[in-house]
Amino acid sequence: MLKRIHYLRIFLWLILASFILFIVWQAVVPSGRAVYEFDFKKSSFFIGRLTPRERVGVIARGQQTITGQPVYFNLWTPRPFNKLKLTIKYKSNQTPLIEVGLLMNKQSSAYYLQPLNNETLNELYISKNWGMIQSGQTILLQREETYANVQDFLNHLPPAKNIAIYNYSLPGGNYKKVNAEFIINPDIKYIIGKYQLPKTIGEWQMAEVEFDLTRVQRTKDGYGLMLSAPFLNADGVDVSFIKAELSGQKFSDFFKF
Amino acid sequence: MKEKVYLINREIFYVLSFGSLILTCLELVKPRLVLAWLNINLWLAVWLASGIIMLAIKPGRATAKK
Numbered sequence: 001m002l003k004r005i006h007y008l009r010i011f012l013w014l015i016l017a018s019f020i021l022f023i024v025w026q027a028v029v030p031s032g033r034a035v036y037e038f039d040f041k042k043s044s045f046f047i048g049r050l051t052p053r054e055r056v057g058v059i060a061r062g063q064q065t066i067t068g069q070p071v072y073f074n075l076w077t078p079r080p081f082n083k084l085k086l087t088i089k090y091k092s093n094q095t096p097l098i099e100v101g102l103l104m105n106k107q108s109s110a111y112y113l114q115p116l117n118n119e120t121l122n123e124l125y126i127s128k129n130w131g132m133i134q135s136g137q138t139i140l141l142q143r144e145e146t147y148a149n150v151q152d153f154l155n156h157l158p159p160a161k162n163i164a165i166y167n168y169s170l171p172g173g174n175y176k177k178v179n180a181e182f183i184i185n186p187d188i189k190y191i192i193g194k195y196q197l198p199k200t201i202g203e204w205q206m207a208e209v210e211f212d213l214t215r216v217q218r219t220k221d222g223y224g225l226m227l228s229a230p231f232l233n234a235d236g237v238d239v240s241f242i243k244a245e246l247s248g249q250k251f252s253d254f255f256k257f
Numbered sequence: 258m259k260e261k262v263y264l265i266n267r268e269i270f271y272v273l274s275f276g277s278l279i280l281t282c283l284e285l286v287k288p289r290l291v292l293a294w295l296n297i298n299l300w301l302a303v304w305l306a307s308g309i310i311m312l313a314i315k316p317g318r319a320t321a322k323k
Contacts, residue, residue: 027287076289
């Protein structure tokens with residue numbers, strides 16, 4: 001009997017030691033990579049709920065509707081990271097522009113915005129009337145296929161009146177910007193922007209945005225994020241999934257001299 | 258049988274007590290770290306239950322009543 005109790009004692013202490021080791025492992029994240037998800041079914045300790053309450057509907061059937069903008073949420077991490085790839089599954093309901101912002105400085109409430117969804121660019125691509133070239137995060141849409149790649153376009157820029165830009169800067173010229181009020185006139189022949197077209201999954205769309213976290217002020221609540229949708233229509237924007245993929249220094253890097 | 262249950266329960270109580278201490282220290286050092294992975298209500302409920310059971314079926318107490 002006493003021998004059995006002795007084995008039980010060893011077993012229980014081993015379980016406790018393993019659990020504590022697991023907690024410490026999660027705090028250190030030795031691999032330098034971490035993935036946190038929020039599926040709007042079960043609350044996540046790492047990705048906070050969308051706030052303020054007045055601007056969102058209730059969470060039902062694994063989704064939530066954004067009825068006002070902007071809405072905010074936090075991404076809590078046990079340690080600092082260098083890069084964040086945010087994947088969001090949403091239904092835009094024809095909202096022309098959806099952007100994700102990362103809080104750079106809490107005192108000044110300065111957000112760095114990245115495009116999540118641009119209906120104008122999506123429609124141009126879907127209509128197949130415009131050709132599209134993608135190079136990394138840059139896309140080039142052209143009415144007639146004149147350029148073979150983005151570099152060729154940048155080396156031989158057409159007149160400024162033929163170009164519209166989105167989340168991109170080009171030297172000189174007064175370029176039209178692709179925003180919610182943008183109308184494509186016949187002069188516009190090329191649209192260049194830093195944008196990744198969303199993937200379509202049934203009625204839903206899934207888009208990714210990347211942020212550099214090295215110059216971001218991390219608070220005790222983690223990283224501050226924002227979803228902005230200027231010109232939000234009455235149907236709002238439905239969100240059903242948020243995934244944060246973080247990468248940073250590996251634990252082994254701390255011992256390199 | 259009663260003694261067996263008492264001994265098993267005692268081991269569980271000791272591990273949970275020491276675990277509570279360590280996890281509290283970890284949570285103080287790095288807030289939210291433990292709470293992110295552990296349902297503290299469940300942990301405390303099991304710890305409390307094991308403590309009550311241990312006191313209720315303590316062999317020495319039963320002998321004294323006799």
